[in-house]
Amino acid sequence: MADAIAAALPVVRKPARSAAERQEARAALVLSLPAMVLLFVFILLPVAVVILFGFTDYELGYAGFRFVGFDNYTELFTDRTFRRSLWNTTVYTAIVAPISIFMALGLAMLIESENIGRSFFRTAYFLPVASLLVAMATVWQYLFHPTIGPINALLALGGLPGPNWLGASMSVLYSLSIIGIWQSVGFNLVLFLAGLTAIPRELYQAAHVDGARSAFDRCRLVTWPMLGPTTLFVTTISIINAVKVFETVKTLTEGGPNKASEVLLFTIYQEGFVYLKVGYASAMTVVFLAILVVLMFLQYRVQDKQVHYS
Amino acid sequence: MTALSLRGIEKSFSGNPILKGVSLDAGPGEFIALVGPSGCGKSTLLRILAGLESADAGEIMLGDRDLSPMPAADRNIAMVFQSYALYPHLTAAQNIAVPLIMRKLTRAQRLPLIGPLMPSQRKAVAAIKRDVREMAVSLKIDHLLDRKPGQMSGGQRQRVALGRAMVRRPSVFLMDEPLSNLDANLRVHARGEIVELHRRAGVPTLYVTHDQAEALSMADRVAVMIGGSMLQLASPQVIYDDPAHIEVARFIGQPRINLFPSQVGADGTIALGDIRVGLPRETVAAGTSVTIGIRPEFVSVSRSGQQGLPARIGRVEFLGSEIILYCRLDAIGETVVAKLSPAEGAGLAAGMPVRLEFSADQLFVFAEDGRRLPSTPVDAAISLETARG
Amino acid sequence: MNAQTFTLGRAVRLSVLIFGAAIFLAPYVFMISTAGKAQSDIFSSSLSLIPQHWSYVQNFAKALTRVSMTRLLFNGVAVCALIFVFQVMIAIPCAYAMAKLKFRAARLMMMLVMLGLLVPIHATALPLYVAFDRLAVLNSYFALVAPFTISVFGIFLFLQFFRAIPDDLIHAARLDGMSELGIIGRVIVPNAWPAVTAFAIFSVVAHWNDLYWPLIVVSNQTYATPPLGLLYFRAAEAGDDYGALMAATLIITTPLVAAFLLAQKRFVEGITMTGLKG
Numbered sequence: 001m002a003d004a005i006a007a008a009l010p011v012v013r014k015p016a017r018s019a020a021e022r023q024e025a026r027a028a029l030v031l032s033l034p035a036m037v038l039l040f041v042f043i044l045l046p047v048a049v050v051i052l053f054g055f056t057d058y059e060l061g062y063a064g065f066r067f068v069g070f071d072n073y074t075e076l077f078t079d080r081t082f083r084r085s086l087w088n089t090t091v092y093t094a095i096v097a098p099i100s101i102f103m104a105l106g107l108a109m110l111i112e113s114e115n116i117g118r119s120f121f122r123t124a125y126f127l128p129v130a131s132l133l134v135a136m137a138t139v140w141q142y143l144f145h146p147t148i149g150p151i152n153a154l155l156a157l158g159g160l161p162g163p164n165w166l167g168a169s170m171s172v173l174y175s176l177s178i179i180g181i182w183q184s185v186g187f188n189l190v191l192f193l194a195g196l197t198a199i200p201r202e203l204y205q206a207a208h209v210d211g212a213r214s215a216f217d218r219c220r221l222v223t224w225p226m227l228g229p230t231t232l233f234v235t236t237i238s239i240i241n242a243v244k245v246f247e248t249v250k251t252l253t254e255g256g257p258n259k260a261s262e263v264l265l266f267t268i269y270q271e272g273f274v275y276l277k278v279g280y281a282s283a284m285t286v287v288f289l290a291i292l293v294v295l296m297f298l299q300y301r302v303q304d305k306q307v308h309y310s
Numbered sequence: 311m312t313a314l315s316l317r318g319i320e321k322s323f324s325g326n327p328i329l330k331g332v333s334l335d336a337g338p339g340e341f342i343a344l345v346g347p348s349g350c351g352k353s354t355l356l357r358i359l360a361g362l363e364s365a366d367a368g369e370i371m372l373g374d375r376d377l378s379p380m381p382a383a384d385r386n387i388a389m390v391f392q393s394y395a396l397y398p399h400l401t402a403a404q405n406i407a408v409p410l411i412m413r414k415l416t417r418a419q420r421l422p423l424i425g426p427l428m429p430s431q432r433k434a435v436a437a438i439k440r441d442v443r444e445m446a447v448s449l450k451i452d453h454l455l456d457r458k459p460g461q462m463s464g465g466q467r468q469r470v471a472l473g474r475a476m477v478r479r480p481s482v483f484l485m486d487e488p489l490s491n492l493d494a495n496l497r498v499h500a501r502g503e504i505v506e507l508h509r510r511a512g513v514p515t516l517y518v519t520h521d522q523a524e525a526l527s528m529a530d531r532v533a534v535m536i537g538g539s540m541l542q543l544a545s546p547q548v549i550y551d552d553p554a555h556i557e558v559a560r561f562i563g564q565p566r567i568n569l570f571p572s573q574v575g576a577d578g579t580i581a582l583g584d585i586r587v588g589l590p591r592e593t594v595a596a597g598t599s600v601t602i603g604i605r606p607e608f609v610s611v612s613r614s615g616q617q618g619l620p621a622r623i624g625r626v627e628f629l630g631s632e633i634i635l636y637c638r639l640d641a642i643g644e645t646v647v648a649k650l651s652p653a654e655g656a657g658l659a660a661g662m663p664v665r666l667e668f669s670a671d672q673l674f675v676f677a678e679d680g681r682r683l684p685s686t687p688v689d690a691a692i693s694l695e696t697a698r699g
Numbered sequence: 700m701n702a703q704t705f706t707l708g709r710a711v712r713l714s715v716l717i718f719g720a721a722i723f724l725a726p727y728v729f730m731i732s733t734a735g736k737a738q739s740d741i742f743s744s745s746l747s748l749i750p751q752h753w754s755y756v757q758n759f760a761k762a763l764t765r766v767s768m769t770r771l772l773f774n775g776v777a778v779c780a781l782i783f784v785f786q787v788m789i790a791i792p793c794a795y796a797m798a799k800l801k802f803r804a805a806r807l808m809m810m811l812v813m814l815g816l817l818v819p820i821h822a823t824a825l826p827l828y829v830a831f832d833r834l835a836v837l838n839s840y841f842a843l844v845a846p847f848t849i850s851v852f853g854i855f856l857f858l859q860f861f862r863a864i865p866d867d868l869i870h871a872a873r874l875d876g877m878s879e880l881g882i883i884g885r886v887i888v889p890n891a892w893p894a895v896t897a898f899a900i901f902s903v904v905a906h907w908n909d910l911y912w913p914l915i916v917v918s919n920q921t922y923a924t925p926p927l928g929l930l931y932f933r934a935a936e937a938g939d940d941y942g943a944l945m946a947a948t949l950i951i952t953t954p955l956v957a958a959f960l961l962a963q964k965r966f967v968e969g970i971t972m973t974g975l976k977g
Contacts, residue, residue: 024802025802028796028797029796029802031795031879031880032797032808039811044811044814046827110712114709117716123960126959127723128723130904130959135948135952136730138929139729139730186723200393203395205362209360210408211408211412213383213384221397221408222397225400226398244821247911250910265821269914272824272825272828278825285822288822289822
């Protein structure tokens with residue numbers, strides 16, 4: 001890395017560069033060197049190696065490995081576990097991201113228009129973000145418990161049959177989604193609240209004077225467009241975080257029952273660190289990275305189309 | 311005939327009175343400037359009139375309609391905000407169109423996708439587009455219609471804001487310091503334009519500003535508001551030449567009016583140097599404290615002679631068309647400001663001893679509560695006679 | 700426009716907010732209540748919040764003896780503190796150089812930083828694990844801390860913040876005879892305090908809660924962080940001894956929740972400012 005920077009740098013002879021400028025450039029290189037070395041060692045190099053591993057049959061514990069071309073990738077698309085895992089991740093994301101975004105937006109607007117208890121509500125909804133997810137997942141496991149859990153006890157009071165929340169393959173993904181939503185609403189809420197308070201009050205007054213009679217009209221004219229950048233940001237983050245679901249699955253279901261809660265990161269973890277099939281897991285990781293890249297790319301595209309607000 | 315009338319408007323925020331019973335009448339097509347220091351309640355008054363805030367007491371009449379119970383959207387009052395409050399995500403054309411869209415299209419017609427399918431929506435939209443373009447042409451911003459506020463200069467934004475306010479032909483026009491975000495040159499230019507636009511629109515206009523030059527130069531009548539009360543509402547000349555209250559005299563005029571504390575003498579007159587002014591005996595008793603005010607342009611300065619009060623020049627400010635002198639009155643320890651023409655002030659420098667004279671018929675006398683007292687100049691000789699007799 | 704005038708709408712709004720808050724807080728209520736219930740209580744009356752037989756002492760004793768809670772909390776604090784200190788010491792000089800010094804690699808570095816923002820630990824974990832295994836450094840603080848010493852997000856955040864610091868301030872400091880390091884220490888960092896606290900909150904929350912990486916590199920209790928320790932505790936606690944389990948979760952969640960409740964405003968500001976990356 002250091003070589004790369006040195007090569008890209010002052011070798012080109014330009015007489016215009018004064019001694020002071022050269023000194024400044026040298027100081028800058030020295031200051032950024034540790035960060036760049038670590039960036040290379042812990043991020044760029046491993047990513048390159050993962051891509052490389054993806055083309056091998058490397059397994060930890062065996063001495064050598066062979067390059068197998070795209071074999072891992074072709075195997076991936078016939079691997080029922082992996083396909084199941086991709087599908088489950090998609091379903092989980094499709095539930096958690098939209099609900100946690102709209103719920104947060106709605107709650108933020110309610111809190112913003114209410115003058116009492118603002119900080120209490122903000123705290124209450126934000127608390128799950130600051131809590132250890134593994135620990136709170138354990139609490140949810142108790143709440144969801146089919147026989148002794150309070151949720152089913154409550155349902156029983158109303159004469160409703162309680163499902164076997166985390167224990168049945170039919171309901172496990174939805175139960176995990178509930179925990180996911182519970183955990184992420186507060187984060188989005190805080191971002192939306194910040195976005196709402198940043199809207200100038202004169203814009204609402206202008207909307208009144210311009211004849212926006214109902215709250216709905218003012219929301220369409222001012223609130224929604226002004227929240228645009230925040231919404232885009234919250235959407236990207238919510239989707240990425242949902243794709244990265246792991247903690248609750250590892251703690252509560254281990255992908256079960258019957259692979260009904262296999263998700264992407266959990267499958268990667270199983271293949272790579274439990275079965276130690278590094279090559280195969282690397283190919284999965286590349287797919288995971290590709291998903292992130294596509295999501296980020298989409299965000300940039302939408303952002304580019306948006307106005308440059310002054 | 312009054313087009314717009316405010317009666318006894320009161321407003322307080324968490325116990326602090328902001329408006330203490332303000333009344334105001336505006337004729338049709340009249341331009342009234344509300345001027346006062348920041349925090350005097352002038353913006354609050356504007357917001358109450360617009361329907362953005364509700365008054366605690368008082369009534370607002372537009373012609374014979376009572377506006378008080380109406381929401382802002384129904385009042386047909388347009389407002390130009392200090393920050394312009396343009397919608398940043400809409401183009402200039404869309405910004406100007408908003409008030410028309412909100413009024414002329416039904417809620418169904420406004421819906422995206424479904425709206426264009428509604429009967430006669432196309433025609434209404436075409437009419438709006440035509441109005442917007444006409445407005446833009448008259449404001450010379452038709453080349454900006456596709457730009458967003460972020461891509462416009464301050465002056466251009468201000469025009470778009472004016473366009474948005476005027477396009478729907480409101481019955482009252484409100485402006486809240488619309489020029490305060492422009493640079494000095496543009497501001498003077500924009501003054502003339504706003505007055506011109508106002509003349510064309512011909513509706514009563516209330517213009518809030520803290521800049522007395524704007525108020526005096528643009529308005530038919532000026533309302534001076536201080537501390538939540540309207541102290542005087544009159545033409546610019548009257549406000550300047552005949553202030554009704556000491557605060558009005560103090561606020562209007564650059565440089566500031568000279569004020570001296572004084573006392574009513576036994577004969578019912580007040581002396582300032584060689585001059586005396588008489589006050590009607592029935593209003594002021596001898597011995598009461600009053601304040602005398604005289605504008606700097608009515609202080610004359612002579613380098614020699616026996617007339618007038620002895621003083622010493624502290625500082626000379628040369629402003630091109632005029633010269634401002636700060637003179638120290640040794641006798642009473644006050645500073646007097648004088649405004650001279652360059653010819654009169656030629657050769658004066660700091661440290662010189664001078665004599666100051668005041669024009670007796672230009673003195674204002676204010677009572678302790680700030681009210682203006684009627685006064686008449688008294689000839690020195692005659693007053694001496696009266697004193698003897 | 701006045702909130703007070705629409706009493707019906709307001710009542711609906713408030714009840715929605717209160718109902719939602721109750722649901723969001725319910726897990727905490729049940730956690731605290733169940734941590735004090737005896738096994739028989741848990742099975743017979745799950746909906747009553749007040750334990751019939753107060754068993755806080757027994758449950759907490761169990762939680763503390765099965766897994767060394769002090770060890771877990773100490774590991775959590777040590778790992779988070781080490782990560783944060785390294786991140787700040789490495790990211791701030793780099794961000795300063797990129798924001799305020801002129802040099803040709805700056806553009807390339809900006810690209811690398813943007814690229815790095817995309818890559819979570821989950822993507823680099825496999826090669827790092829293989830390498831750490833070869834170097835025989837698994838099960839150590841080094842393994843837990845090293846991959847996080849570089850925070851691309853930290854560089855990005857500080858970069859944004861430093862750009863807003865006026866150049867004149869830095870020029871003045873140079874005229875006063877400060878070295879570049881001196882400028883960072885005495886001018887930049889004191890002015891960037893809000894960014895540093897925001898980043899601290901972001902970093903600590905992220906690494907205190909992280910399960911993925913510790914799960915990979917740590918396989919014994921000596922170096923277990925709180926989330927990992929809780930997994931061990933769950934494994935050791937066969938069956939449904941939810942009383943002890945809730946006591947353990949209570950112990951492990953309390954530090955960060957308490958920190959949040961004490962410094963709420965800072966937390967919310969920090970999250971709003973850093974907002975990126977979960």
